Amino acid sequence: MSNAPTLQSFIAGRWIGEHGAASLRSAVNGQGIAHTHDEPLDFNEALEHARRQGRDSLLALDFQQRAACLKALGNYLLERKELLYSLSHHSGATRTDSWIDIEGGAGTLFAYASIGRRELPSGNLLHEGPAMPLGKLGSFVGSHILVPRGGVAVHINAFNFPIWGMLEKFAPSFLAGMPCIVKPATATSYLAEATVRLMHESGLLPAGSLQLIIGSTGDLLDRLQGQDVLTFTGSADTAAKLRVNPNLIRQCVPFNAEADSLNCAILAPEVTPDDPEFELFIKEVAREMTVKAGQKCTAIRRAIVPARHIDAVAQQLHARLSKVVVGDPSVEGVKMGALASHAQQADVTERLQLLLASSELLLGAADGFAPRGEGVAEGAFFAPTLLRSRNPHAEGGAHDIEAFGPVSTLMAYEDLDEAIALAARGKGSLVASLITKDPQVAAKVVPAAAALHGRLHILDRESAAESTGHGSPLPQLKHGGPGRAGGGEELGGLRAVKHYLHRSAVQGSPSMLMAVTGEYVRGARLIETEVHPFRRYFDDLQIGESLLTHRRTVTEADLVNFGCLSGDHFYMHFDEIAARQSQFGKRIAHGYFVLSAAAGLFVSPAEGPVLANYGLDTLRFINPVGIGDTIRARLTCKRKIDQGKLSARDEPQGVVAWDVEVTNQHDELVASYDILTLVLKRSSLA
Structure with missing residues (x-):
């Protein structure tokens, strides 16, 4: 066993883990950086602690006080962000990649603090009014209220954004008064552990409001009850397995899945290589391929372009991607780091081979790929890889296979109806981008594509200066999508908070409803x-x-x-x-x-x-x-x-x-x- 530290779980108010188990390796140079712990966890104890201590301590505060706590937590994390940046380097993330995860995570806490202050009352009951008369005399009325569910929110997170992915679930559930048990993906759990440790050390967290699992969830899901909530971010295959857990079905536990999806970007037919929108399309696809080394659930996997411009698109993307410097993020000039783990590197390699059965390789590792930095030969690096589909309408290929890395496939279309049909072949996606200069094109594409996409991003020269980009979910807007994307909703401002509250109809006299709702x-x-x-x-x-x-x-x-x-x-x-x-x-x-x-x-x-x-x-x-x-x-x-x-x-x-x-x-x-x-x-x- 190496001298790398052993990560600890935080269960029932104490840190557990002294003996190392699985080794976690740096994605940059392959060296061991941490171990998971060998000690088993008592998940019944964790749930009981959350349901009693966590619930009581959270509900001793009201919406407004919990919003203030979120703001203070965000400030506390930002004051100590450099510690997190130094750890994030091992995940293969560049400073820009880490900024999304670390400061983006803190920003989500700030966003929900603001939402709570603006939109929620002082108590722990939210009235969805106005009250409706249910009789002719006005003495019998009805309305709806939202109250804390009284259960536990279990959050199972992905490896690609171990901090943001945790905080974007934690913030709305905490604001709703629901204690959380967080299970990060093992590969980057050292970042989640460091963040939870800071949050605990801040003294701002009510007792029992946040617990952390390092390693397996064991029988945790088999112990959940109807008042609990389970959320998941990760692969569509894992989401499907979780969805049919017998206990979740029997107890009717709400389940929200945000799964990796085959997101697309459509270059509109009226855009020519001389238009600013053409360059915006090239930049957007290249950025989504290289930010976090393409390891984003929202990354562009399918670039759908007019047939008459596909050669120009391929040429410009090839030129831009060829200039991307890959290597150790600490080396000056490096713009793209490694995949998060060696297992991820092997998975992307395998899926690329499957994609090559239906696609032509336009750019890959054979085109001078040489990561920079010491020890990078033992790292989990992967070359930016551009493919072109031989038959965009064929079964399989990029419509069904996702290489969760810097891999994207070009697809040609003849008219706008065909572009819309190709976008739909993704079978449900988190996001689609439309790059156009014609409002009428947007008016046609967006309503047609909306049923199969959680978010539609329209990019033109007017919005470019402020656009946060195709792959950036924002706390104010829904994050999720139908079908393959999991069928769930995360974020969305107050909507996300309401996912963790229970809605009841209330009937009675106006005076009684006034007493209940405050x-x-x-x-x-x-x-x-x-x-x-x-x-x-x-x-x-x-x-x-x-x-x-x-x-x-x-x-x-x-x-x-x-x-x-x-x-x-x-x-x-x-x-x-x-x-x-x-x-x-x-x-x-x-x-x-x-x-x-x-x-x-x-x-x-x-x-x-x-x-x-x-x-x-x-x-x-x-x-x-x-x-x-x-x-x-x-x-x-x-x-x-x-x-x-x-x-x-x-x-x-x-x-x-x-x-x-x-x-x-x-x-x-x-x-x-x-x-x-x-x-x-x-x-x-x-």
């Missing part, structure tokens, strides 16, 4: 006092606290003055004849005058705890307001969100959403909306 539901019992709600500090405001204003009669002078002030002289407000002939049969007030007049009715003008109005939500104008109509407003505290923020003067504050109903003299609703305000806390008086 959010005012129209028709619920109101709290009316002599104190104006705008005079209350955040801490003192109660949900349902309400003010019914005095009345105001709208006059012609109001319309004229508002029109002159705003510059809005729309005919419905000023042309008596045209207005009389309209569906309303009369001149009506500006909708924004109604809003302004309502504000004048309910605003408390004196200095107080309300600092600012920063927006309106759900605005609707229900019925027209005419000259002579009398309006009044009801202002009700609808929702309070404590984001833990300070005002510009370092005073503690919270967010209050107010429900506003504007009615006329017949008690008909004329306008409905929410106002969002910043309100000081009473602690600001200290």
